[in-house]
Amino acid sequence: MKAWLEISDLQKKIDDDFQLGPIDLRIVPGTITALVGNNGSGKSTLLKLIMNLANPDVGNIKVFGKFVYGQDESWKNQISYLPQTRIGWDAYSGNTLKRLIAPIYPNWDDALFIQIVELFNIPLNKPYRKLSQGIQQKLSLALTIPRNTPLLLLDEPTSFMDMPSKKQFVDLVVDWMDQDERAIIIASHQAEDIRKLSDYLCVIQNGKHVGTFEKETLTEHYMRYWIHGAFPEQRIPGEVTREKHQLISNDPAATENFLLKNNVTWTDRSKLDLEDIVSHLLNAGKEG
Numbered sequence: 001m002k003a004w005l006e007i008s009d010l011q012k013k014i015d016d017d018f019q020l021g022p023i024d025l026r027i028v029p030g031t032i033t034a035l036v037g038n039n040g041s042g043k044s045t046l047l048k049l050i051m052n053l054a055n056p057d058v059g060n061i062k063v064f065g066k067f068v069y070g071q072d073e074s075w076k077n078q079i080s081y082l083p084q085t086r087i088g089w090d091a092y093s094g095n096t097l098k099r100l101i102a103p104i105y106p107n108w109d110d111a112l113f114i115q116i117v118e119l120f121n122i123p124l125n126k127p128y129r130k131l132s133q134g135i136q137q138k139l140s141l142a143l144t145i146p147r148n149t150p151l152l153l154l155d156e157p158t159s160f161m162d163m164p165s166k167k168q169f170v171d172l173v174v175d176w177m178d179q180d181e182r183a184i185i186i187a188s189h190q191a192e193d194i195r196k197l198s199d200y201l202c203v204i205q206n207g208k209h210v211g212t213f214e215k216e217t218l219t220e221h222y223m224r225y226w227i228h229g230a231f232p233e234q235r236i237p238g239e240v241t242r243e244k245h246q247l248i249s250n251d252p253a254a255t256e257n258f259l260l261k262n263n264v265t266w267t268d269r270s271k272l273d274l275e276d277i278v279s280h281l282l283n284a285g286k287e288g
């Protein structure tokens with residue numbers, strides 16, 4: 001399938017102590033990709049590079065077939081970006097911001113804007129700076145999602161929201177994805193966003209791209225075993241970690257085959273939560 005966004009060999013050094021990439025990533029229609037990583041791993045930097053708000057040292061980014069740093073900036077009509085902080089919005093009310101933003105986007109959906117405002121009970125007459133951080137995020141979403149661009153980049157959109165609002169956000173995004181051919185990249189630390197929304201996880205550890213994984217494949221492949229008796233001394237195929245009587249494997253078929261051959265039994269086994277899987281991937285990224 002043709003990719004809407006193609007990132008190849010992307011690298012960016014910041015100061016002397018941070019190196020992002022190399023990153024290769026393809027975003028195809030109909031998918032949600034979660035950028036997952038530790039604080040300072042480079043998720044926001046990657047989104048800024050896609051938006052041509054920072055320059056890479058090496059590598060290429062193409063949005064709808066166009067290099068983002070080229071003369072032709074028409075790709076910007078096809079992509080909406082919700083940054084972590086809004087610069088220049090402080091003095092303006094939601095009403096004013098909407099009047100400024102809506103005309104720029106030919107597919108602006110005013111009914112959706114009103115729906116989000118009512119859903120989150122957002123006051124539209126107060127200056128942005130006077131809103132709480134959670135309400136600022138809600139207004140920012142209300143001014144971003146209705147742009148109805150095919151590609152949507154969200155940088156930590158719900159970090160300050162209360163629990164019920166986070167759930168409403170998930171439903172909102174699911175509905176929005178259902179309505180047309182669209183794709184989202186979302187940088188998030190929220191387990192719920194990642195578990196419920198993502199099709200793919202692009203995992204970054206301190207700037208290093210650990211890998212991009214299909215969520216379903218990850219949840220199918222990680223298994224925890226409670227081993228009966230002693231562990232064999234050698235590494236078990238698929239072994240990720242071992243601790244007391246627990247073994248975590250990312251290749252259950254190979255693990256079970258080995259255990260059976262070596263007369264090692266297990267009393268129980270269970271799939272891992274996505275949060276635990278991400279922790280293991282990030283730990284592996286640290287060591288690798």
Ligand SMILES: Nc1ncnc2c1ncn2[C@@H]1O[C@H](COP(=O)(O)OP(=O)(O)OP(=O)(O)O)[C@@H](O)[C@H]1O
Nearest residue numbers: 014015017018037038039040041042043044045046
């Ligand atoms: N404006 C800036 N000036 C200098 N260094 C920066 C700037 N923005 C980011 N960095 C550095 O770039 C690296 C990656 O930061 P980035 O904000 O992309 O990480 P992140 O994964 O989005 O983090 P978080 O999860 O905490 O939001 C960090 O080492 C950070 O210190």
